[in-house]
Amino acid sequence: MALASSHNVVMRRIIDSGVQHRRRIGLFVAATAVVGAATLAIALWLGGDLTQSTINGLVIGGTGNLTGWGLPAAKLVMELASVGVIGMLVTCLLLPAPDGEPSPTLRSCRRTAGRLAVVWAVATAVLLVFTWSDVVDQPVTALPFTKLFTTTTAFPDLAPYVSCTLVAVVIAVGVAVVESRRASLILLLLACYNLVPMALQGHASHGTVLKYSLVVHVIAASLWVGGLGGLLLHVRQQPALLAVAVPRFSTFALGCYIAIAATGITAAWVLLGSIPAVWGSRYGVLVMLKGAALIALGILGWWHRRHTVGRMHTGDDGRARRAFVQLAAAEVVIMVVAVALAVALSRTASPDTIVLHGNQ
Numbered sequence: 001m002a003l004a005s006s007h008n009v010v011m012r013r014i015i016d017s018g019v020q021h022r023r024r025i026g027l028f029v030a031a032t033a034v035v036g037a038a039t040l041a042i043a044l045w046l047g048g049d050l051t052q053s054t055i056n057g058l059v060i061g062g063t064g065n066l067t068g069w070g071l072p073a074a075k076l077v078m079e080l081a082s083v084g085v086i087g088m089l090v091t092c093l094l095l096p097a098p099d100g101e102p103s104p105t106l107r108s109c110r111r112t113a114g115r116l117a118v119v120w121a122v123a124t125a126v127l128l129v130f131t132w133s134d135v136v137d138q139p140v141t142a143l144p145f146t147k148l149f150t151t152t153t154a155f156p157d158l159a160p161y162v163s164c165t166l167v168a169v170v171i172a173v174g175v176a177v178v179e180s181r182r183a184s185l186i187l188l189l190l191a192c193y194n195l196v197p198m199a200l201q202g203h204a205s206h207g208t209v210l211k212y213s214l215v216v217h218v219i220a221a222s223l224w225v226g227g228l229g230g231l232l233l234h235v236r237q238q239p240a241l242l243a244v245a246v247p248r249f250s251t252f253a254l255g256c257y258i259a260i261a262a263t264g265i266t267a268a269w270v271l272l273g274s275i276p277a278v279w280g281s282r283y284g285v286l287v288m289l290k291g292a293a294l295i296a297l298g299i300l301g302w303w304h305r306r307h308t309v310g311r312m313h314t315g316d317d318g319r320a321r322r323a324f325v326q327l328a329a330a331e332v333v334i335m336v337v338a339v340a341l342a343v344a345l346s347r348t349a350s351p352d353t354i355v356l357h358g359n360q
Helices: 002-047 064-094 104-136 158-177 181-193 202-206 208-234 239-272 276-280 282-312 318-346 351-358
Strands: 053-055 058-060
Touching (some): 002 318, 064 104, 064 158, 064 239, 064 318, 104 158, 104 181, 158 181, 181 208, 208 239, 239 282, 239 318, 276 282
Antiparallel strands (some): 053 058
């Protein structure tokens, strides 16, 4: 009887610990979502998108509030979902290769990746509708949906959105049916490829240098942000796995950070056109805010590499694990802010675009 009672107490503690863990994760995700939504709203206001809609620097205004709010919201959800899918797959590759059956952590990462891939597909389909509304300057309720797939004149830019949606569905199915490490790598490459069609929309039409800079920028940011999120969500309570994954991710993240900084500076230089435009335009203000977020992430990353990574090797330093979780949580929040700023930037006419249209 005493043994059974002791067993019940242990099981109850394990269950309570799991419930508390899920509750903390839920609160963190909810709080981060609120921060991201608030940042997006403020950034859209700073960029002027709440008072007027612009396409390539031209003012339009017949889409209505549903498109005005729905388009950037759908884009933010799509980008965060894609980052999450990539992050879960990166985490699968950072963890030690299983000897036999996949570990519960690997299964959790794949399960989350599958769910987020579905969100990615749905958000892209919704973004298609809002972008169509924006391009033709009509409310969503007035769009001729029966002509969307029957004529190329209804929405000429249909192909990237459809392909992105279908590939996201393929990733969701692939994650559910295949469990090997090689499959995770293939799906990760496919997910990174699926970022390209959306990265080539909007400002990317300004030249080859800008196009490749934005593609590399988006992929590197997704790998970094997503990988950190995966470790924070699924590995943070497992010291032995953290001891293996964190040092691997630290080196990987440094390369991503360098790529993000280099391509971000390149893209900003091309689109701003001059130094005074940095503080003399709405686009420049958003670039400065995003740059500040990148600098903050660099400082946190430096502190992390200097004070926690080396101590994570042993796997038994509780203070190092707590420091990692705290730093990672702060980084994820700042990263979500940066993604929201990037969405607002994609809706803000750059000084270079305005000059080009002003000269016509």
